[in-house]
Every structure is written in structure tokens, then in C-alpha cells.
Amino acid sequence: MRLLRWLLVPIVVLPLAWLLLSGFGRDPREVASPLIGGPAPAWTLTTLDGETLSSADFAGRPYVVNFWASWCGPCVDEHPVLTGTRAELGDDLAMVGVLYQDATADADAFLTRYGDTGYSHVTDPDGRLAIDYGVTGPPETFFVDAAGIVRDRQFGPLTRALMEERLASIGVTP
Amino acid sequence: MRAAGLGGLIALIAIGVVLAVSEADGATPAERTGALAAELRCPDCQGLSVADSQTTAARAIRRQIDEMVASGASDDEVRAHFTARYGDWILLAPSSPLVWLIPFAAVLAGLLALAAWLVRHPARPGVAPAPLTDEQRRRLHEEAEALDA
């Protein structure tokens, strides 16, 4: 009975240590997306070339929505992954880029510098689509299946491995 | 004097409660937008509210709140609109009532525990000098005054 008081030490220390430890390996800025499992937001926006593109154009096909900006460092890192995926899969996978708080001229300069991705990019002048998708900062990429349901989301830059993993959720294998 | 003081205090507290309650309802659309904006978190800031932040995203959200309030949405509908998109994270104050209760429960528990500890056993006798009785106090006053003369 006297020794019961020693339990105080693990009772205090262990939960605290466990909690603080659990934070490692996790990005504290990552916000869980409530869109997963639900219908992807609908939109009609203008591309960098001045044409109109809408989410209805992707009906019946799986597609990827990538939010990016020319001022975003990690976007440079994931650019080759996106371009490579597009090159590999071609029309098997629809992809669209959405400009996040950026100017058309800067976006064009980015694409000229780092290479064209092979798919269209739309501007989001009011930030409405970013709000609808609950984007907290670029890069964020959403994976929508053929039924129009959001199946997965990548917070932060994509790598080859992450791209394959996320694509699997919408039934696309590279 | 004391009764007046106590009465005044109660009156003030009553006025305070009335003020607090009257602040809550009957707000103008601008006030509602401001209040809602203060509840929502700016998506690309560190903990600032949409009301305090001047980033593009914050301004876009404020515009949307404005539109929704103008078109007759209720406060709950506005909140639901944004939590459907960002999750509960967009609310600066957690929605779960438990989160609000826990700290107050902890304080209450602490106060009760202290009260119980104070009341349970009488103090160790003879540790401190016994405090002056009123009679002794009066005598001390008188003698101190007398020394002034």
C-alpha cells in the first residue's frame, strides 16, 4: 500500500510523454479534409488561355485537382511529378490546375520556366473554389473518382510514391 | 453605508448582465458579419480570425459571409457552410461543449478540494500567536492614541 504512491510518477509522466511523442512525424499544419467521401465541388472557371472549363467536363472520369501558385516553393518540387504523371497517363487521367492567390502573368512565367504540364490551369479570382475545397495553402491536391466523389487529398507537395498511392484511391494505376 | 454599497453593487451586476444579454441579439448585419468573422479562423494565418486578418483568403471569406448574411442565412447556416468545407478546424472555438466545461470543472474541483482541506481538520494549535480580540484591539488603539498626546 505504501508503494502505491509511486504510481503517481507514471500516471503524470507517461500520458504527457505519449501525447508529445505522438506529434512527431505529423505535420501540425495539416488539416483533415471533410470533403473526403463526399461530392466534389462544382465550378466553372476560365483557363490561363482564356477558355472556359467546368467540373462538368470531367463527369464520368476520375480527375485530379491541383491547387498551386507561382510563389509557392514546394510547388516547384512537385511540378515534375505532376508533369510526369500527365505524360504517362495522358487522357486516362484528367488533371486540372487551380491557381491559388496568384496573377495570370506570374503563373505563365512559372510554366515557361519550369515547363508546361500538359493540362489546363484555371484561375480562381474570388478564391471561391479554394474555399469550396477548404484549401489552407498551396500545394494541395484532390483526387476525385469517376462518380464525382472526392476520395483522397494530398496536403503538401506530391512525390512519385504519394502520387501512386493517391491515384490508387480513385482507381487509376500508373 | 454598507447596505447602500451592497445595493449599488447588485444594481451594477444586474446592469452588467442586461448589457451582456442585450449585446447578443438584435445585431445589425454588419455586426453579425463581424461577429461571425471573429469566430472563423483565417485559413492561411497562424491562429488569426478572419476578422483580424487581411490576407486574400480572409477577405474572400469575409465577402462570402457578407453575401450569405445579406441573403438571409442564419448564423448557424454560415458556420455550417464553412465547416462543411474546412472541417471544425475553421472554428476558432471548439464546438464541443465538453471542451468548454472541462477547464471550469477543473477549477471548481480545485476550489472544492481546497475548501474540503481547509475545513476538514482544525489548524495545529500554538503555531501562530493568537490574534487580538476586539477588547485587546481597542485597548491597543487607546494606548497608541494616548502616546500621541
Add this chain to the structure above:
Amino acid sequence: MVPTLGHVAVVVGLGLTVYAAVAFVIAGRGGDPRVAGSAGRAVIGSFFMAAVACVAMVASLLAHDFSVRYVAENNATTTPPFVGAISLWAALEGSILFWTLLATGWASLVLWRHRGRHRSLMPWVGATLATINAFFFAVMTWPGNPFVRMTPVASEGTGPNALLQNHPFMALHPPLLYLGYTGLAVPFAFGVAALVTNRLDEEWLRIVRRWTLVPWVFLTLGITAGAWWSYEVLGWGGYWGWDPVENAALLPWLTATAFVHSAMVAERRGGLRIWTGALVIATFTLTLVGTFLTRSGVVASVHSFTQSAIGPWFLGGIVVALAGALGLLVWRLPGLVGGGRPSGLLSRETAFLFNNVLFLGITFAVLFGTLLPLLVATSSGQTISVGAPWYNAVTVPIFAALLFLMGVGPALPWGRASWVTVRERFTSPMLAAVAVGTAALLLGLREVIPLATLCLAAFVAVILLDEVVRGARARARGRGEGPATATWRLATRNRRRYGGYAVHLGVLVMAVAVAISSGLSIDRTVTLLPGESAAIGPYELTHQELVVEPLADDARVIETRAEVRFAGPQSGTLATALRDYPSSPTAIATPAVRTSLGEDLYVTLLASDATSGAVTLHLFVNPLVAWIWIGGAIVGLGSVFSIWPERRARTVTVEDRQAAAVASVEGA
């Protein structure tokens, strides 16, 4: 060469502190003063090593030595020397180095100050401090080496974080704060030593009092300076956002303040040993937890760094320190129980104990709020926020109760009080509160929190004033002194009490200033072409011109500046700017703040149009903000007054004794 010297100094410092820790333990157990002396010299040596390392780092920064990774990441050829020097604490590794300098400084100071005295206690104090410092040297030797080299050597560095270049407070806030954090290891070390030697008693409390109050002052000033700095720099018009880094500084401050109060009860009545011991352990642990939270990248903060190997090391340190100290407390627990109950329920002791519960309540709430997002994310994968609305709603009522207690405490005597005397003491303060509240209502104040704070403040202020006046009057009568002399003489002979009153006055001023400035500030956003004006509150502002040019000190930074003329209670010109730093993707706002005692005019530049010269400005009028900083200064001065050693004992006349006796009877 210089960086290598710095690195060598760190490694030598590690060796010295490990040696000191071992030697102190041997001295503690065996009692050989020569071993203790040698260990003490090793601690002082470790301070010199930390100093050498700091000098080496500052020299590398000033010389723009980009072979050192820390310099390459935090310095550029265009960085001004002043900014370069203070970049010592700008980022993670450098800040740990700076921390170690201060920590070894405190250790050296403590050991030197008590050399030759408390021979059974000091070796264990030294062992604890040396172990803590050895930990920091170890972190700098392995996961967090500030002198790590980079090849190939870049020709230009990234430059310091833009937010850190904007304001001279960058030189003030971290040193003050770190002096507080590192200093709080000292009472902890004394606590550990007292537990080891089984001498947790009034003697320990007496020694620890100053060693807690001095770092407490630094922590208070550091927190206030941090709030002031973020107000002047960040541009959102506020000074406290309940960000994890702010909470990290507040948590140990709360438990340290609780300790200062319950230590007073324990000194007078004995007992409360477990409670005061636990508070000292909690305070130090919270400094480590706070440092961990902001350095490990585990929670998101304005201040957080990316996750690195340093995080796990810090977690290990926390576990060892907490488990070790708690284990000691539990080991000695049977001998520590008992005593400390106040003799009367209505007494100053009881008020202090209730204030402890409230302080700990706020500590729990703030810690809970800071860690809850992490807990929820870990257990359910959901993401939630705990932000200012929650913290304010939860802590403000508790702070209000504390404010009330701050008035009640001095009005109650030590020991048992009778209801009759107590009721008398509270009549005028209550009337004052009612009067002030009524006046405020009549003047048009309708916000609840400022109103309530003003009433509470009046209540507390009258009690404080009453205390001082009673004592001074009794002394003046007894000695025939004028009121000012009587007050001064009384204060300097009762520094603890009157210093405490001054600190409470400072807290009161800050409370009122915070309540009024957050409740009654007004703001608006306007877009003005050159020549156009806008009004806010009592001010009228006229936009004059938009200037875009590189900074004089650092040509890589382009400043977009709005020159504005303003008129009102203050008049003149101000310039508010957005600065484009090469290291930052977004422009950094440099708000313009014009401070007067009545209010601050605060202007931020949101956007500009170079072609038309139009600017979008966010204007604020924040009442009474200056009084927050003034209140902080009063708290600092009051604490210094309280800690200042009183003059040696001198002959005490009968009149002095009598005046003191009357004062303590009438009001103590």
C-alpha cells in the same frame, strides 16, 4: 577556424558540465568541500565555454561566414551588423546556444553566491544545474550543432527572417525571456537538492524566494516585451493571440506566481511542502515543455520550426526531469505531509491558497487548450482549432476572480480575522467600485468586460491605497514625519510588502489597460488616393504619397511606403510600409504606431497601386495601450523594490515598533 573554436568550446563545455555533475554528486554524498569546489570551478568554466561559443557564432555572423550553415540560413552580406549580431538567437540552434550561455551564467552565479554556505544543500543544487546544462551542451554537440558546416560554401546567405529585422525589440524580448526561463531552473535545483537532503523546510523557502523572484521579473518583462513587439510588428493591431509560443511563456509564469504566493504562506505557517515543491517542479517542467512545443515542430505556431532530431532529445529531457523530480517528491512524500492549514478560514493565507487554485486553473486551461488539437489529431485524426475566443472566454472570468482576490488578500490579516473588521475594510472599496461603475455607465461605456474590470480595479485600488495610507499615517503620527517621508520610510523598511503592493498596482494598471484597449478599440479599412483623407475616432488622416525604394541599410529589401499626415489628439506625419524581403514570399507589413497616454493611432498598409499612388490602409485607434507597457514597467520596478536587500538591522526605537504594531493591528 572561428567556428571550429566555437564547436570545440561546446564540446569542452559538455565535458566540464558532466564532470561537475558527477563531482557534485560525489561531494553531496561524501561532503568533501574540495570536490565541491572543483565542481564549482568546472561550472564557471562551462560558462566561459558557452561565452566563447557565443562569441564565435556572433563573429561568424558579422563576418558573413557562409561555411557555417546557421550563418548561411540566417545572414546575408547585406545584413546590418546589429541585426547580424542579434541573429545569434534568431533561429533554433543559435537560440539553444544563447540559452546555454544564460543557463551556465545562472548556475555560476548561484554557486558563487552561496559558496561556503549551506554545505549540505549546494552540491545537490550544483549537480542538478550541471546536469541540466550538460543536456543543453549535449544537444549542441549532437542533434543541434550550431557550427555545422556546409559545402560548397554559398556566396550569399538567405538572410535573417524578415519579421525579425523590423524592430529593435528583437534585441530585447528574447534575452529577457530567456533570462526568465533559464533562471527558473535555479529554484528547481534548490527543490531537488532539498528533496535529496530531506530539508524541504522554511529555510529552503527563504533561500529560494529571491532566486524565484529575479527570473520571474525577467519572465514578466520578457512576456510584456514580446506582446509589445508583436503589437508593433505584426500589423493586426493586437498584442496577444494565445499562440502556442505565447502560451509557452505564460504557463511557467502562472505557476511561478502561484509559488511566490503559497511560499509566503508556507514561510509563515510551515507546511505546504508538497504543494510548494510540486509548484517548483511544475514551473521548470513547463519551461521545458514550452520550449519543446515551439522547437519540436509538434504544434503549429508563428514561432515553430520544422521537425528535426532536436525534438526527441527535448522530449527525453522533459521525461527525465519530470520523472526524476516527481520521483524524489514521491520518495519523500511521507515526511512532507501535514501542516500549513491556516488557523482561520477568513485570512490572508486562505486568500493566497484560493489564488493558487485559480492560477493553477488558468495554467490547466491554457495547457489544455494548447495541447487539445494535438490530442484530438492523435486520437481521432480530426483537426480542431483552439483559438482566442475560447481562451478569452475561459481565462477572463478566472482572471477577474484573481483580480478580486488581489484586492481581498491585502485587506485580510494573517491569521484569523473577524467578520466585523473584514466587513468594515470592504465598505469603502465596494462603494468606490459602485461609484466608478456608475460613472462609466453615465459616460456611455456599455461593454461588459471593460465595465467589470473598472469596477474591480476601483475596488482593489482603494484597498491598496487604504493599506498604504493607514501604515503611513500611523508612522507619521508616531515619528512626526511628513506623509511622503513616512510612506517612503515605511516602504523601504517593509520592502516585501510594499514592493508587493507596487507589483499589484502594476498588474491592476495592466488589467484595466488590457480590458479597455481590447474592448473599446475601433478600426476601419480605407482606400485613399494621394490627397484624400479619412477619419477614425478623433483622428483625421490624409494620404500624401506612395514611395517605392530600397531600404537604406539593406539594399536587397524593397520598401513600399505610404506617407500619411494625421491630425487629432496627436498630430504629425507617419510612414507605414510593406517590405519585400528576398527570403520571404509575402511582403512584411511595417505598421506605424503613434503612441500617446490616451490612445494609440495604428496604421497598416494593406495594398498599394503604384500607378495611381492609391493605398489601402487599415486604421486603428487603440485606447490606453501605452498603459499596458507602463503597467509592466511598474510590475518590474515593484519587484526590484521587493527583492532589494533591506538595510542591515539598526536600533529600532519604541515609536517604530509601535507604529508597525498599530499598522499591523489596524490593517495587516
